[in-house]
Amino acid sequence: MDDDLVERARNAVTGRAELPGMSLIEHLEELRRRLIHSAIYLVVGFFVAYYFHDGIAAMMQRPITTALARLISGELPLQDWVALVRATVPPPARWRRRGSRGKLFTWRRLWQRFSTRSRA
Numbered sequence: 771m772d773d774d775l776v777e778r779a780r781n782a783v784t785g786r787a788e789l790p791g792m793s794l795i796e797h798l799e800e801l802r803r804r805l806i807h808s809a810i811y812l813v814v815g816f817f818v819a820y821y822f823h824d825g826i827a828a829m830m831q832r833p834i835t836t837a838l839a840r841l842i843s844g845e846l847p848l849q850d851w852v853a854l855v856r857a858t859v860p861p862p863a864r865w866r867r868r869g870s871r872g873k874l875f876t877w878r879r880l881w882q883r884f885s886t887r888s889r890a
Contacts, residue, residue: 833858 792800819826837854840846 834855837846837851841848841851
């Protein structure tokens with residue numbers, strides 16, 4: 771049983787190796803075709819996103835604006851609002867850098883470092 775399985779696998783690989791491959795020109799034509807399709811899809815995606823950009827921006831701002839309205843009305847404590855903002859708004863990329871030990875230094879670690887100092 772195992773010998774038959776190994777023999778079938780060898781035959782499949784040998785049969786595949788004997789097939790003629792694509793020439794360099796055929797590879798370049800395929801690459802050109804795929805690059806053109808990718809560029810077309812990117813342009814179409816850009817225009818679709820631009821058409822819906824108001825709705826996308828409103829959807830992304832909705833959690834923060836509703837929480838801010840609840841904070842102003844007094845329904846939401848300040849600590850909860852700050853936690854929500856920290857969870858939903860990513861820090862800028864320039865705040866992320868490599869620390870001295872090779873670990874990724876993030877804004878969250880910086881905040882934890884200062885918040886533990888202020889509590890002590």
